[in-house]
Amino acid sequence: MKKNRIRLFKPALSNEEILEIKKVFSRSWVGFGPKVKYFESMWQNYFKVKYAVGVNSCTAALHTALAVNKFKKGKKVLVPAISFSASAAVVVYCGLTPVFVDINKDDLNMNFEDLKNKFSKDCVAVIPVHFGGHPCKMEKIVPWAKKNKLIVIEDCAETCGGDYKGKKLGTWGDYGCFSFEEKKIMTTGDGGMIVTNNVKRAKNLRSFSFHGWDKDPLLRHKKSLSKSKKIINHWDYDIKELGYKYNMNDLMASIGISQFRKINWLNNSRTQLIKIYLHQLKKCKNLKFTFPYNLKNASYWMLSIRCKKRDALIKYLRKKGIASSVHLKPLPLLTVYKKYKSKIPNALRIWKELVSLPLFPELKKTEVKYVTDVVKNFDNNFGKY
Ligand SMILES: Cc1ncc(COP(=O)(O)O)c(C=O)c1O
Numbered sequence: 158m159k160k161n162r163i164r165l166f167k168p169a170l171s172n173e174e175i176l177e178i179k180k181v182f183s184r185s186w187v188g189f190g191p192k193v194k195y196f197e198s199m200w201q202n203y204f205k206v207k208y209a210v211g212v213n214s215c216t217a218a219l220h221t222a223l224a225v226n227k228f229k230k231g232k233k234v235l236v237p238a239i240s241f242s243a244s245a246a247v248v249v250y251c252g253l254t255p256v257f258v259d260i261n262k263d264d265l266n267m268n269f270e271d272l273k274n275k276f277s278k279d280c281v282a283v284i285p286v287h288f289g290g291h292p293c294k295m296e297k298i299v300p301w302a303k304k305n306k307l308i309v310i311e312d313c314a315e316t317c318g319g320d321y322k323g324k325k326l327g328t329w330g331d332y333g334c335f336s337f338e339e340k341k342i343m344t345t346g347d348g349g350m351i352v353t354n355n356v357k358r359a360k361n362l363r364s365f366s367f368h369g370w371d372k373d374p375l376l377r378h379k380k381s382l383s384k385s386k387k388i389i390n391h392w393d394y395d396i397k398e399l400g401y402k403y404n405m406n407d408l409m410a411s412i413g414i415s416q417f418r419k420i421n422w423l424n425n426s427r428t429q430l431i432k433i434y435l436h437q438l439k440k441c442k443n444l445k446f447t448f449p450y451n452l453k454n455a456s457y458w459m460l461s462i463r464c465k466k467r468d469a470l471i472k473y474l475r476k477k478g479i480a481s482s483v484h485l486k487p488l489p490l491l492t493v494y495k496k497y498k499s500k501i502p503n504a505l506r507i508w509k510e511l512v513s514l515p516l517f518p519e520l521k522k523t524e525v526k527y528v529t530d531v532v533k534n535f536d537n538n539f540g541k542y
Contacts, residue, residue, distance in 0.1 A: 192407035208359035211405030215336030222332035238504035289459035292321035317342035319456030369400025426518035437529035
């Protein structure tokens, strides 16, 4: 087979993105502007939400969504034991304490029973992460969280446009946070989006992510151009509460607009490739799939398998020119989170078996076939490793 290395992830970028970027260049307006607003309106329509706020990463989205609630310092936030570090970092940014919840045995999402066990009266929010694009059990988490007066912030960094029980992921909780980092379902290089249905929340999200300004910078600018005789101090604003420089800009939005037009294709391509993986690897005796892939209206980002000889498999794949990785080490094992020690037996056992295999929209079927042949060969000779 080919000698080129097969990448793990690759953004699907084409001339369509370049054309959108050119439009922004020709206007010489690359900062916060009408393209961001247009991109946000596309999200509102697609997700059927009232408000969407573009930001410069999902980390910024999660931080903003948590911070605008102004929880008392020292309160607790429930976070899954396996996630990307940002899901927990934003809790610490806000002066709050992460409480790590163990994961399910058959996927990497927070375990509902352990969520209830780890809950205490100091908890103020929960951050369910749809890890790898696999939906959390939102039909259980949301009513339980509401009963216990917890804010629900969905971390949708690894999914975009997927349905769960007929409802889009990201619209189950109080806030949905998305990532457009280069490897994700869709990309703007780096970027993110927050969706919500509450007007007050949306206003606070906008302000917090734009230095804390009390006025929308684009509306202010538009007013300054209006023909009204009334003198408008378009330059005037107040900052009542400190915010951050987290906003999206028109350059990012132009790429996002083009990527979002292809969202169904981005998701369907991954789904088709996952089907091949599922079919080809179903007879492997020493491997299993990390998620019970449910591919109907899905938005999976990751192809993940579990193998007891994980490191040997990764070495073998590397030798055969196939990139792979481990998503992810449990957060309480990272030095900065060790002090938030928690009982997480499933996470500590399962992460040692995790291997992610190549998955991206333009991955060729022949390449998937090559990867699965290599994996099957490893499985057939398992005793040797
Ligand atoms: C689950 C999860 N949450 C949050 C993030 C952070 O996203 P971003 O890089 O856009 O800040 C990531 C990115 O890898 C992620 O996987």
